[in-house]
Amino acid sequence: MAMSPWLPFEWIAATRFLREGRTQSLLIIVGVGVGVSVIVFMSALLSGLQSNLVKRTLSSQSHIVLLPPEEIARPLNGDKSGPLIQKQAQRLRSIDQWQNIRGRLEKMPEIAAVSPVASGPAFAVRGDANKSVSLIGIEPENYNRVIGLEERIVAGRLRLNAGEAVIGIELAKDLGAAVGDKLRLNTGNGANDTLTITGLFDLGNKGVNARNVYVGLRSAQSLLDLVGGVSSIDLSLRDIYAAEGLALKIAAETGLQADSWIKTNAQFFTALTSQRISSNVIRFFIGLSVAFGIASVLVVSVVQRSKEIGILRAMGASRGQILRTFLLQGGIVGLLGSLLGSALAWSFLAIWRMLALNPDGTPMFMIDVEPELIVIAAGGATLVGILAALMPARRAANLDPVVAIRG
Amino acid sequence: MAENPNNAVLRLGGIRKSYLSGESELEVLHGIDLTLQRGEFAALIGPSGSGKSTLLNLIGLLDRPTAGQLFIDGEETSTLAESSITKLRGQRIGFVFQHHCLIPAFTALENVMMPLLVDRGRPDAAMRQRAAELLAEVDLADRQDYLTSRLSGGQQQRVAIARSLAMNPSLVLADEPTGNLDTHTADDIFALLREVNVREQTTFLIVTHDPRLAARCDRIIELVDGSIVSDRSV
Numbered sequence: 106m107a108m109s110p111w112l113p114f115e116w117i118a119a120t121r122f123l124r125e126g127r128t129q130s131l132l133i134i135v136g137v138g139v140g141v142s143v144i145v146f147m148s149a150l151l152s153g154l155q156s157n158l159v160k161r162t163l164s165s166q167s168h169i170v171l172l173p174p175e176e177i178a179r180p181l182n183g184d185k186s187g188p189l190i191q192k193q194a195q196r197l198r199s200i201d202q203w204q205n206i207r208g209r210l211e212k213m214p215e216i217a218a219v220s221p222v223a224s225g226p227a228f229a230v231r232g233d234a235n236k237s238v239s240l241i242g243i244e245p246e247n248y249n250r251v252i253g254l255e256e257r258i259v260a261g262r263l264r265l266n267a268g269e270a271v272i273g274i275e276l277a278k279d280l281g282a283a284v285g286d287k288l289r290l291n292t293g294n295g296a297n298d299t300l301t302i303t304g305l306f307d308l309g310n311k312g313v314n315a316r317n318v319y320v321g322l323r324s325a326q327s328l329l330d331l332v333g334g335v336s337s338i339d340l341s342l343r344d345i346y347a348a349e350g351l352a353l354k355i356a357a358e359t360g361l362q363a364d365s366w367i368k369t370n371a372q373f374f375t376a377l378t379s380q381r382i383s384s385n386v387i388r389f390f391i392g393l394s395v396a397f398g399i400a401s402v403l404v405v406s407v408v409q410r411s412k413e414i415g416i417l418r419a420m421g422a423s424r425g426q427i428l429r430t431f432l433l434q435g436g437i438v439g440l441l442g443s444l445l446g447s448a449l450a451w452s453f454l455a456i457w458r459m460l461a462l463n464p465d466g467t468p469m470f471m472i473d474v475e476p477e478l479i480v481i482a483a484g485g486a487t488l489v490g491i492l493a494a495l496m497p498a499r500r501a502a503n504l505d506p507v508v509a510i511r512g
Numbered sequence: 513m514a515e516n517p518n519n520a521v522l523r524l525g526g527i528r529k530s531y532l533s534g535e536s537e538l539e540v541l542h543g544i545d546l547t548l549q550r551g552e553f554a555a556l557i558g559p560s561g562s563g564k565s566t567l568l569n570l571i572g573l574l575d576r577p578t579a580g581q582l583f584i585d586g587e588e589t590s591t592l593a594e595s596s597i598t599k600l601r602g603q604r605i606g607f608v609f610q611h612h613c614l615i616p617a618f619t620a621l622e623n624v625m626m627p628l629l630v631d632r633g634r635p636d637a638a639m640r641q642r643a644a645e646l647l648a649e650v651d652l653a654d655r656q657d658y659l660t661s662r663l664s665g666g667q668q669q670r671v672a673i674a675r676s677l678a679m680n681p682s683l684v685l686a687d688e689p690t691g692n693l694d695t696h697t698a699d700d701i702f703a704l705l706r707e708v709n710v711r712e713q714t715t716f717l718i719v720t721h722d723p724r725l726a727a728r729c730d731r732i733i734e735l736v737d738g739s740i741v742s743d744r745s746v
């Protein structure tokens with residue numbers, strides 16, 4: 106109860122007034138807390154959900170795909186279900202000077218990994234089964250840094266020496282093949298090769314799992330009649346949201362066609378953006394109702410305390426001191442409310458983690474309350490509290506002490 | 513008592529106060545001239561509605577006169593800015609109101625400290641010491657950590673008197689300080705004011721309806737209908 110010697114009058118009075126108005130203060134702090142908890146919970150959920158969706162989307166796609174320049178104008182947003190399936194070109198073309206371009210790309214700080222790819226259509230034959238596939242020749246190490254193929258291997262391993270291939274689990278099922286079995290590949294130009302399956306992958310996308318056949322870059326080059334050439338260069342970026350801007354820049358510098366994942370998944374990206382906008386709208390309105398709650402409680406408090414305010418003024422308290430006393434009350438309510446709200450949100454998330462499980466018992470996706478989010482919530486709620494207190498505090502400061510004391 | 517206007521604690525010259533009531537102006541005080549010297553113990557009496565509280569509020573710088581001059585310790589106040597008025601009020605004038613004039617969120621000691629606290633901004637040990645001494649002088653040393661709601665009416669008024677003296681004011685204004693108290697307690701409170709007056713040479717202007725108490729003052733100023741009709745030494 107003692108006055109702390111280092112606190113100024115405004116702090117002492119603000120905390121005393123809040124403590125004295127116990128029920129009111131508690132109710133509004135809980136009210137602010139509930140509002141903040143919804144904001145924090147929603148934000149954590151949304152960013153968890155979105156980063157999970159983005160991760161899933163990017164699990165079988167590179168951030169940017171570089172292709173040889175189009176010879177004729179192509180329709181925009183041609184129907185593509187995934188960037189790994191290359192456009193069925195009339196004839197495969199190699200990227201001119203790709204070694205040179207690769208060297209330049211590897212020096213760009215925004216780019217985390219560069220993976221040249223030789224790919225084209227082929228038929229996979231095993232016994233009576235015959236499937237149309239995408240033959241993709243890669244340098245496994247570099248490709249892994251763009252698309253984490255290695256960690257998606259579910260049987261065997263990622264080994265692509267001459268005469269070896271890695272296929273998806275769907276294709277393996279369709280062909281009735283397992284690790285160690287042989288597979289025959291025919292390409293349109295008559296070339297063919299028999300390959301040993303060294304591993305099976307699951308990239309989390311049924312189409313990709315049924316279509317992609319990975320071989321070493323050299324094997325693909327000879328099968329596809331692209332000796333020494335590559336049909337595309339896949340890039341992995343440090344900041345995935347910089348993809349579109351960087352794609353434009355690379356296209357301008359190299360003359361290649363550069364497709365970013367954002368452009369390829371325009372609809373998905375629009376959905377993410379509108380989801381973010383709508384959650385911002387909800388946050389704004391929660392913030393607004395929190396502000397009105399704080400303001401109304403303080404307005405009542407100013408009315409209730411008008412006599413005390415008048416007495417303080419009579420004793421020499423300045424308008425500024427009264428103003429700050431009430432602004433501080435708003436700020437303190439906001440801050441305490443936000444701390445309570447963060448704690449509430451954290452418990453909601455703990456419950457959510459227990460309930461939101463995949464059928465196999467693993468969590469549906471990772472969500473965490475980042476410390477940053479709590480700091481922002483606390484700062485934001487404090488600011489909202491002070492702003493909300495502005496009107497009541499000015500009323501308090503401008504009270505006529507004569508009227509106030511007469512009551 | 514020698515009239516030296518420059519050494520006067522308070523000097524009023526032609527003070528008028530009007531209120532707007534609807535369309536018309538209502539003048540409540542009609543040119544008040546009044547001087548209080550250091551150490552005076554004066555009663556302000558008069559019928560209800562005669563303007564006693566209005567005059568006290570003007571003297572206490574809680575309100576501004578419509579016309580006239582008001583000097584506190586020789587300083588003319590009508591040209592001062594709001595912030596200087598507030599400072600002057602806090603440092604030179606003590607108030608004792610009729611009732612409910614303590615701040616319930618604070619203890620008795622803290623209430624007494626309050627004028628010092630708002631003046632200096634932060635509490636310190638000297639302030640606490642001064643407040644404790646003042647409380648001891650009004651016989652409430654053992655109640656200093658009580659919240660005001662746990663004090664009786666007379667005790668609350670004694671805390672208010674201690675508080676009014678915290679800044680060593682030149683002038684203490686008391687508007688019916690005993691109005692809410694029983695006769696016995698009222699006598700005690702009045703005696704306490706008188707004691708402070710004698711010991712500290714603090715100037716007092718006390719509004720009272722009680723002729724018995726007025727008779728115990730050095731000087732009685734009578735206000736009727738916004739004018740001073742008599743001003744006599746007892």
Ligand SMILES: Nc1ncnc2c1ncn2[C@@H]1O[C@H](COP(=O)(O)OP(=O)(O)OP(=O)(O)O)[C@@H](O)[C@H]1O
Pocket residue numbers: 531532533540558559560561562563564565566567
């Ligand atoms: N804010 C105001 N607006 C209009 N008229 C006012 C205002 N304040 C006071 N008055 C009027 O001024 C007159 C004097 O009032 P004041 O309170 O000074 O009287 P008083 O002598 O203190 O009376 P009492 O003994 O009842 O306390 C009254 O007629 C009152 O109605």
Ligand SMILES: [Mg+2]
Pocket residue numbers: 564565566687
């Ligand atoms: Mg009165």
